[in-house]
Amino acid sequence: MGKLTEMLYDRRRHIGTASQARSKKEWMKEQTAAFIRAAKSEFRKTFNVRTSIAALAVLALTSVGVYTAHDKVKTATPVYRVYIDGEYTGVVRDQASIQEQMEKYGPLLKAHVAFLPVHQAVKGTNEWTVANAIAESTKTMVDMVVVRVNGQDIVHVKDKETAEKLIQTLEAQYVKPDSNATVKLSEQVDFVPLHADKQTLVSFDAALALIQQGKNERKTYVVSRGDSLWDIASKNNITVDQLAQANPNIADVDALAEGQQINLVAVEPLISVDTVSEETRELTTNYEVEYRDDDSLDVGTEKIIQDGKEGKKTQTVRITRHNGAVTKEDVLSEHVTAEPVKEIISKGTHKQAYSSYSGSAAPVSGSWAYPIGGGYISSQYGENRGGKPHLAIDIAAAMGTPVYASNNGTVIQAGDLGDGYGNCIRISHSNGVVTIYGHLSSMNVSVGQAVQKGQRIGGVGSTGDSTGAHLHYEVRVNGVHVNPTPYM
Ligand SMILES: [Zn+2]
Secondary structure, eight states: OOHHHHHHHHHHHHHOOTTSOHHHHHHHHHHHHHHHHHHHHHHHHHOOHHHHHHHHHHHHHHHHHHHHHHOOOOOSSOEEEEEETTEEEEEESOHHHHHHHHHTTOHHHHHHEEEEEEOOOOSOOOHHHHHHHHHHHGGGEEEEEEEEETTEEEEEESOHHHHHHHHHHHHHHHSOTTOOOEEEESSOEEEEEEEEEGGGBOOHHHHHHHHHHOSSOOOEEEOOTTOOHHHHHHHTTOOHHHHHHHOTTOSOGGGOOTTOEEESSOOOOSSOEEEEEEEEEEEEEOOOEEEEEEEEEETTOEEEEEOOBOEEEEEEEEEEEETTEEEEEEEEEEEEEEOOBOEEEEEEEEOOOGGGOOOSOOOOOSOOOOSBSSOEEEEOTTOEETTEEOOSEEEEOOTTOEEEOSSSEEEEEEEEOSSSSOEEEEEEOGGGEEEEEEEESEEOOOTTOEEOTTOEEEEOBOOSSOSSSEEEEEEEETTEEEOSGGGO
């Protein structure tokens, strides 16, 4: 029991209401006090004065009903039992004068004082006692400031300075100290001086948390081992975008740590901060790729004749943000600092004539490596294939068997051009020699890459026009097919 309550209780012991049966009086007191406590607790939670008053009104009606049913005594004029913080204080006949007295203490006192109309035979009323008790209860009232958002009382803080510090703290979350941003609150926020019960005062930290947590229920999730953002979103029936919005402070969503707590619901604070700032940023611009037909290259081969290079530009933008999230971007000016450089690629158009088949090995310089780590030759060079000679050597081998570059060179193709070779690598060597590795299941190199003799470039497969896992090894010299045997 607080000091005030004790004091009131003592006083009541002396005054009492002798006309009431003790048991009924106790029963009523308990019932009423329980209702009022519930209403008060609701009041503290929501800070909504109207709710509490409404709850008390409902309580008053309910109690009258209950009481009348139990008590056959009725008089024409009701009197009012007065409760302060759920404690019975006395009976008054003139409710209006007491309420008038309370007006000067504002709505919060109203929430602490309840009137219960009763029909009872009362020998005397306690106007003086009740007035005194109310005056006494105001001794716990102090000057404070209520933060009012769009006309609704949100929280009571010590003074104007504390209220101002709250707003400054909210703003500082979204505005860097050296920023040129203009800052505006989305809501109409007023600080209104108030004389109210000091129990309703809230600390700075609690007030800040209340404002920041806002209207939505705060649902969180603790990251477990191996969780991806996508996992968490789908487990909780939200989209990855919504999850990202709910966690604007997580910059790198791929770096979620086990045990980390993240929000599942975007929190809309009671007071939002809108900023508008002018910022300068550097952007890169993509380059174009131009293909040029080249009859000096075979169909299916490409050669980069000019490397592409990204361009750069500087933009001045006006960025509008709501609680740190970008809502609008206006480009104010743009200045190109480096033009992009077009990539130019020669695309071979030269079709191999059947007559280019010589059937004999061309002179070969240097030593060459065997292009595969196993298997057996399943089709020789020049073998009849439906009336046409096979212009390569096929080596059948298990799927995935390593395929090696048969000499130093530069990769000029690493991909499937849809020409029947499937995944195919072509390497350009010195003296106009090009080696071709067809039907691969995997490729470890990319166009433009320099490779060494014996370097693993891929794995045997059966892609393209192929009926089983094998390496199609083909060699051309200056665009003309030659027998690959000396080149392996
Ligand atoms: Zn073949």
